[in-house]
Amino acid sequence: MKVLGVDTGTKQYPIYIDDSFSSLANAFEKAGLKGRKMCIVTDSNVALLYADKVKELLEGICSHISVCIFPAGENSKNLDTISDFYKFFAEAHLDRRSVLIALGGGVAGDMCGFGAATYMRGIPFVQIPTTLLSQVDSSVGGKTGVDFMGNKNMVGAFYQPEFVYINTDTLNTLPYKEVAAGLAESVKHGYIQDTDYLKFFMENKESIKALDPEAIAQVVYGSCRIKSYVVSKDEKESGLREILNFGHTFGHAVETLSDFNMLHGECVAVGMLAALYLSMKRGAVARKDIDEARELLEYFELPVCIEGFDADSIYARMFNDKKTKNGVINITALRRIGDAYTEKGCSEKEIKDAIKYITK
């Protein structure tokens, strides 16, 4: 088992990276949560796969444990589901000392976290992420929330868990398309912060794609290390944390225009290529860097080009991004591979040329 520390200044907590659930009960004890009332919050798919196992492991160390299940999928990520959670929590007599356990992907994590942040003005919660995206990205950093009026993550709170427990073995039941979406975010971590990590990806892509336990443990560890470093420096996204948006301004526009039929990670993959192209045009990276990125993403079966959207509509959509401030599109670009920054001065032509690179 590997352990990483997150320190946001307001809270310190560990991330455990393991290939089983065997140390889970121990992690609760270490966090001082033994003997509490607990409630697992999970979606309908993950409930069938892992809820019994997790419940059984924790039964001996808690006073009572219940399982609150919501229908799987982004469509559930709204205030109605949160309201159902509150009713469930109240009926289970959860109090301020009770512990919520987010078991599942980013949807379960974001919603359980928001439930924990708001029920009785905040109760402790733990993250047990089971998708690659949630293991390398959403479970670390304390962003919680729900979608509202068609806007992703419009209502939410920064709220940190007591700890994150990652069992990489859960990835073996995850459809490959979802695995690939998580890999896109991990590759992003390499581009923005760490050339060695990126090199590891390039050199081990076969074993990563095959979910070789050693390789996947390295991927999860590397990404959590980078993400926890970034959020430790800037919990509330007032500066450095913005670099995590690499590929996202382009990606979000594609995601909305696809009516969310493309997975977030898939949109981030094409978005990264657009951002790399823009960085190349500014002389920051070489053509061979983009070719390499393209080859890697293609190998992971991620989209590197999109059809059916024109550059103008994607550009127009980028203005609606919540990261677009005062009519200026902020693009996270690269100074060089492994070093990202936010560029506020991109011209319309530059942005459209980058879009054309991924729409041809």
Ligand SMILES: NC(=O)c1ccc[n+]([C@@H]2O[C@H](COP(=O)([O-])OP(=O)(O)OC[C@H]3O[C@@H](n4cnc5c(N)ncnc54)[C@H](O)[C@@H]3O)[C@@H](O)[C@H]2O)c1
């Ligand atoms: N908080 C953050 O910082 C942050 C960052 C990135 C994304 N997000 C959010 O995360 C969400 C996306 O997360 P996601 O991609 O994990 O989606 P998800 O939670 O919907 O999970 C994807 C699918 O996989 C299923 N699943 C989960 N674990 C499984 C397993 N081990 N085996 C088989 N099936 C499994 C789920 O039931 C679901 O159908 C979005 O709502 C996004 O806004 C949040």
Ligand SMILES: [Zn+2]
């Ligand atoms: Zn993302």
